[in-house]
Amino acid sequence: MSNVTKRGAGVSFIAISAFFISSKYISAAIYGSNQVSWNIELFSGLLGIVGDTLTHLSILAFVIGVAYIIWGEYEEWHFRKGKSTE
Template sequence: MTKRGAGVAFIAISAFLISSKYISASIFGSGVLSWDKSLYEAMLYYVGDTLSNFSLLAFIIGLAYIVWGEFEDWKSKNNNN
């Protein structure tokens, strides 16, 4: 797997983690009879920030891998000229 592929994989993991936070909050509150904004925010608070933190970390790692892969490609093209 190339560095670009690894970067895209980490960004996909990031998207999965952030979406699982909101899905978890929705599943947690699935038995509630009435919904409002403050109730959903309370459910998100109950789920916590761990998934958001790991999602941000995976996104930064993925972005770094993509930039690293592009830099190496640019460097190899400039060395050939």
């Protein structure tokens, strides 16, 4: 797997993370769309109904994405360091 591919995979995982976290809030808003009035307590309750699964998946995808980016950057640095000593 090349460094560019690792970086692309990392960015993709971070985009998936953003999708998961936004899906949580959009789901809560859709779930409470029939409410006449809104306040912070109501929305917090709706977020509780949606659950923490999307938050956990978002954190996991974000960590994997950052790890892939760091891995790609490390290999690029290691390759350049080895090439400059030759």
